[in-house]
Amino acid sequence: MFLLTSLLTIVLGLTSVSSKPTRNCRCTSGSACWPSDSEFQTLASKVSQPLIHPVPPATPCYDSAAGNCTDVRAGWYNGVWRSDHPGAAEHTNWETYTFPNGTIQGCYLNTSLGVPCQQGSVPVIGVDSRTPDDIQEAIKFAEKHNLRFVIKNTGHDYLGRSSAEGSFLIWTHHMKNITFHDSFSPTGATDAIKYDNVFTFGAGVQWFEAYEAARQHNRVIVGGISARGSVGAAGGWLAGGGHSAIAPNYGLGVDNVLEITIVTADGQHVIANEYRNKDLFWALRGGGGGTWGVVTSVTYKTHPSTPFSAAFLLVNSTNANSTQNLLGEIIRLTPSLVEQGYGGYGGASTDQIQFFVLSPNVTAEQTQATFLPLFEFAASQPGLSVGNFTIEYPDFWGFYELFSRDGQVGVPSEVSSWLLPKEVVQTGKPRELAGELLKTSGFAYYLVTGGQVSRADPESTGLNPVWRNSLVYTGVGTGWQDGANLTQIEAARHLLIQDMKIIEGIAPDSGAYLNEASRYEFDWKKSFFGTHYDKLRAIKRKYDPTSLFLVYEGVGSDEWDADLVCRV
Numbered sequence: 001m002f003l004l005t006s007l008l009t010i011v012l013g014l015t016s017v018s019s020k021p022t023r024n025c026r027c028t029s030g031s032a033c034w035p036s037d038s039e040f041q042t043l044a045s046k047v048s049q050p051l052i053h054p055v056p057p058a059t060p061c062y063d064s065a066a067g068n069c070t071d072v073r074a075g076w077y078n079g080v081w082r083s084d085h086p087g088a089a090e091h092t093n094w095e096t097y098t099f100p101n102g103t104i105q106g107c108y109l110n111t112s113l114g115v116p117c118q119q120g121s122v123p124v125i126g127v128d129s130r131t132p133d134d135i136q137e138a139i140k141f142a143e144k145h146n147l148r149f150v151i152k153n154t155g156h157d158y159l160g161r162s163s164a165e166g167s168f169l170i171w172t173h174h175m176k177n178i179t180f181h182d183s184f185s186p187t188g189a190t191d192a193i194k195y196d197n198v199f200t201f202g203a204g205v206q207w208f209e210a211y212e213a214a215r216q217h218n219r220v221i222v223g224g225i226s227a228r229g230s231v232g233a234a235g236g237w238l239a240g241g242g243h244s245a246i247a248p249n250y251g252l253g254v255d256n257v258l259e260i261t262i263v264t265a266d267g268q269h270v271i272a273n274e275y276r277n278k279d280l281f282w283a284l285r286g287g288g289g290g291t292w293g294v295v296t297s298v299t300y301k302t303h304p305s306t307p308f309s310a311a312f313l314l315v316n317s318t319n320a321n322s323t324q325n326l327l328g329e330i331i332r333l334t335p336s337l338v339e340q341g342y343g344g345y346g347g348a349s350t351d352q353i354q355f356f357v358l359s360p361n362v363t364a365e366q367t368q369a370t371f372l373p374l375f376e377f378a379a380s381q382p383g384l385s386v387g388n389f390t391i392e393y394p395d396f397w398g399f400y401e402l403f404s405r406d407g408q409v410g411v412p413s414e415v416s417s418w419l420l421p422k423e424v425v426q427t428g429k430p431r432e433l434a435g436e437l438l439k440t441s442g443f444a445y446y447l448v449t450g451g452q453v454s455r456a457d458p459e460s461t462g463l464n465p466v467w468r469n470s471l472v473y474t475g476v477g478t479g480w481q482d483g484a485n486l487t488q489i490e491a492a493r494h495l496l497i498q499d500m501k502i503i504e505g506i507a508p509d510s511g512a513y514l515n516e517a518s519r520y521e522f523d524w525k526k527s528f529f530g531t532h533y534d535k536l537r538a539i540k541r542k543y544d545p546t547s548l549f550l551v552y553e554g555v556g557s558d559e560w561d562a563d564l565v566c567r568v
């Protein structure tokens, strides 16, 4: 990774020689090819809202005319506040831009750093879309002027796919329509094919809104969990797979979608489902966000609401051997827990373990009985301080409310992930696997696969087939202080890459979750898409022959330079 800067310099140096105004390079702001004010005014006259001029969210702390810095400070770590700002990314590193010479441009909340507030990777102008018509106009404009553009929903993307330096923005955040269907028949299906209790969400609906709507109809819907539920229900989450604590019971996001509407590269607004544009529907379920067009709505199945019960195990350790023993015990129990319907989240490092999982339709007593052996095992190990309890919630919302607080966002962050196949989890040597994982500086251990996820046909969606055979999701991450220089950032990144090597080494033929990954994946085509890459690439050629839609480490992006501005 220390080579990265010099490599970028070489790549950009070479392309700038050949990057004359041809269709081989996209146009960015500040270039002569960038549309004139009057051209932007023409666009403005065709869309429902005034054009927006996003700025980094800390701007009011440098320029009081731009807003109220007190409000900025109050909202900074709140995922919903960030998603309401077209110029904010959930992780602040994606608001910055690193020039080939290593200079980092950004706008930091910490004004004492003495760095001027600059635009960084925040798009400079864009459309605040409210309708499919708005999206169609925005795409036509971007295509006509050959613009480097991004689609942004909430800005959660861990690879910064929803921001780009000097870009044009298609913002879907305000497409908040929620429609409940007592009965829904996919377009093109015979009337006999009907699904009851179905939701259609506009592209901008977020999980906190979707969960609230589902609760009002006494239904459960498979969705993401993040502080305050700010991840989008119809954007990148779904396109990448969409994992959930209840996926072992009800499948991944991609297994629960019935129909998607999308504006494709030719400007058409089309329906994709099992009966119309079936290949596109397949690609939209696992082929990644920002690659196929702009999704305008998504229709999901739901499940009957039930009570849930959850088990929590929180451990501090001063004895590394005990940590490994307890983690080994969690690993040993994992296959049976997942089969019984428990899903959820955990994580560990040598000095602590956290594990909390839930299952629908079981009482706290049943969960207590299931987990007692694990709790007793934890209590038996020397050097551990153990907190353990079980709780029953009247419905999914009750569990979900735990996460309605700030956190995770408003700081720089880079992550990666690796799916552990069944054979690797069930080797009969759980303590050894625990030892491998504990070589990282700390890792996530999620039960979001297996069960129903494994029962789906691996070819039924574009999702990397390795998901269907996996039992555990592991993840690693790194971070740094806003304002860190490239040397410091590369040191943090180096630790991430070390940890990535450890988790990938456990099962080299498996894969990563493309939504929770890094810009430094070793072989992203294989780890994100596996055996589906070639078919996805062919579908992209059919629907987007000029690669209008480009995202980092997305299908077809390897044919472009590091900034996705010029073809290589």
Ligand SMILES: Cc1cc2nc3c(=O)[nH]c(=O)nc-3n(C[C@H](O)[C@H](O)[C@H](O)COP(=O)(O)OP(=O)(O)OC[C@H]3O[C@@H](n4cnc5c(N)ncnc54)[C@H](O)[C@@H]3O)c2cc1C
Residues within 6 Å of the ligand: 090, 150, 151, 152, 153, 154, 155, 156, 157, 158, 161, 162, 172, 203, 223, 224, 225, 226, 227, 230, 231, 232, 233, 234, 235, 236, 237, 238, 239, 240, 241, 242, 243, 244, 288, 289, 290, 291, 293, 294, 295, 296, 408, 409, 515, 516, 551
């Ligand atoms: C705090 C946090 C918690 C998370 N929790 C979970 C979780 O529980 N489960 C899980 O699976 N993942 C989770 N993720 C990862 C999440 O799935 C990804 O960050 C995902 O990309 C978010 O999608 P978005 O649309 O909300 O975000 P954005 O950053 O706005 O978009 C992500 C990508 O999708 C594209 N995109 C967005 N909208 C559209 C559209 N309408 N049409 C076409 N392309 C579009 C964008 O161009 C971009 O490439 C979490 C991430 C964070 C930061």
Ligand SMILES: *[C@@H]1O[C@H](CO)[C@@H](O)[C@H](O)[C@H]1NC(C)=O
Residues within 6 Å of the ligand: 068, 069, 070, 071
């Ligand atoms: C900023 O907003 C806060 C409340 O959110 C208010 O108390 C304060 O007066 C505002 N400051 C300015 C300069 O408007």
Ligand SMILES: *[C@@H]1O[C@H](CO)[C@@H](O)[C@H](O)[C@H]1NC(C)=O
Residues within 6 Å of the ligand: 099, 100, 101, 102, 103
């Ligand atoms: C790095 O490049 C940027 C953009 O060209 C320029 O503004 C900046 O001054 C350069 N920094 C150094 C230290 O050369």
Ligand SMILES: *[C@@H]1O[C@H](CO)[C@@H](O)[C@H](O)[C@H]1NC(C)=O
Residues within 6 Å of the ligand: 110, 111, 112, 113
């Ligand atoms: C802000 O930056 C200054 C100067 O680098 C540093 O001393 C201070 O700790 C930072 N404050 C925060 C809250 O990070």
Ligand SMILES: *[C@@H]1O[C@H](CO)[C@@H](O)[C@H](O)[C@H]1NC(C)=O
Residues within 6 Å of the ligand: 130, 131, 177, 178, 179, 180, 202
């Ligand atoms: C929102 O949904 C309603 C039906 O619930 C529909 O009539 C309306 O056209 C939708 N609006 C948009 C912008 O899709």
Ligand SMILES: *[C@@H]1O[C@H](CO)[C@@H](O)[C@H](O)[C@H]1NC(C)=O
Residues within 6 Å of the ligand: 321, 322, 325
């Ligand atoms: C670590 O724990 C295992 C399992 O209880 C035990 O067999 C081993 O002796 C312990 N090792 C040390 C160094 O305590």
Ligand SMILES: *[C@@H]1O[C@H](CO)[C@@H](O)[C@H](O)[C@H]1NC(C)=O
Residues within 6 Å of the ligand: 304, 305, 306, 361
């Ligand atoms: C809940 O469990 C009961 C008894 O095991 C079963 O009859 C019922 O169908 C289950 N409900 C749901 C929604 O799964």
Ligand SMILES: *[C@@H]1O[C@H](CO)[C@@H](O)[C@H](O)[C@H]1NC(C)=O
Residues within 6 Å of the ligand: 372, 375, 376, 377, 379, 388, 389, 390
């Ligand atoms: C924690 O686990 C122990 C078994 O070691 C059990 O006796 C106790 O009831 C558990 N506590 C709670 C609150 O469930």
Ligand SMILES: *[C@@H]1O[C@H](CO)[C@@H](O)[C@H](O)[C@H]1NC(C)=O
Residues within 6 Å of the ligand: 314, 315, 316, 385, 386, 387
């Ligand atoms: C673990 O340590 C943290 C930080 O000191 C503390 O807040 C927490 O209560 C401890 N948990 C247990 C189970 O001991």
Ligand SMILES: *[C@@H]1O[C@H](CO)[C@@H](O)[C@H](O)[C@H]1NC(C)=O
Residues within 6 Å of the ligand: 485, 486, 487, 488
């Ligand atoms: C980066 O910051 C560190 C810590 O402040 C400093 O020691 C180092 O010289 C800086 N490196 C560069 C290239 O500016």
